[in-house]
Amino acid sequence: MYQPFAFTAETRGKIEFLHLKGYLEDTGGSSLKAHVDKTLAQGRCDFAFDFTRIELISSPGVAALLDVSTVIVDDYAGQVACWGLDNHHSTVLEMSGFFFLATQVADENEARAMLNGD
Numbered sequence: 001m002y003q004p005f006a007f008t009a010e011t012r013g014k015i016e017f018l019h020l021k022g023y024l025e026d027t028g029g030s031s032l033k034a035h036v037d038k039t040l041a042q043g044r045c046d047f048a049f050d051f052t053r054i055e056l057i058s059s060p061g062v063a064a065l066l067d068v069s070t071v072i073v074d075d076y077a078g079q080v081a082c083w084g085l086d087n088h089h090s091t092v093l094e095m096s097g098f099f100f101l102a103t104q105v106a107d108e109n110e111a112r113a114m115l116n117g118d
Contacts (some may be wrong), residue, residue, distance in 0.1 A: 002055045004028075009035060015046045015107070015115050021053035029064025036068040045078030049102070052084030056116040062096050069101035079103070080112035 003021060005028025010017040016039045020082060023026070036047065049065075057065070072078040080102035085093065103110045112118075 024061035
């Protein structure tokens with residue numbers, strides 16, 4: 001049995017850090033999208049997704065990640081960094097085109113440096 005999806009958000013400067021955990025599916029994707037939309041409306045356009053505690057991502061979860069990333073990058077000229085994906089999820093997201101929108105980095109420090117332009 002998988003843990004239900006949940007995330008914690010942390011704003012540091014201009015970056016919104018989202019620490020994801022559990023099983024990302026349709027309902028979780030909707031809650032993630034609502035938070036991203038709210039954050040974008042507040043003027044923060046750079047996001048760091050921590051996948052280290054993600055257990056499983058369903059097809060609707062992948063679609064939600066593509067949706068929020070497209071809005072961030074194409075509509076708001078923001079950036080997305082992510083880390084902590086296992087090989088399976090990394091491959092699935094690569095095949096979906098997610099990495100045309102997001103940059104996979106080694107860890108949180110590298111995400112911060114990338115998004116801050118260091």
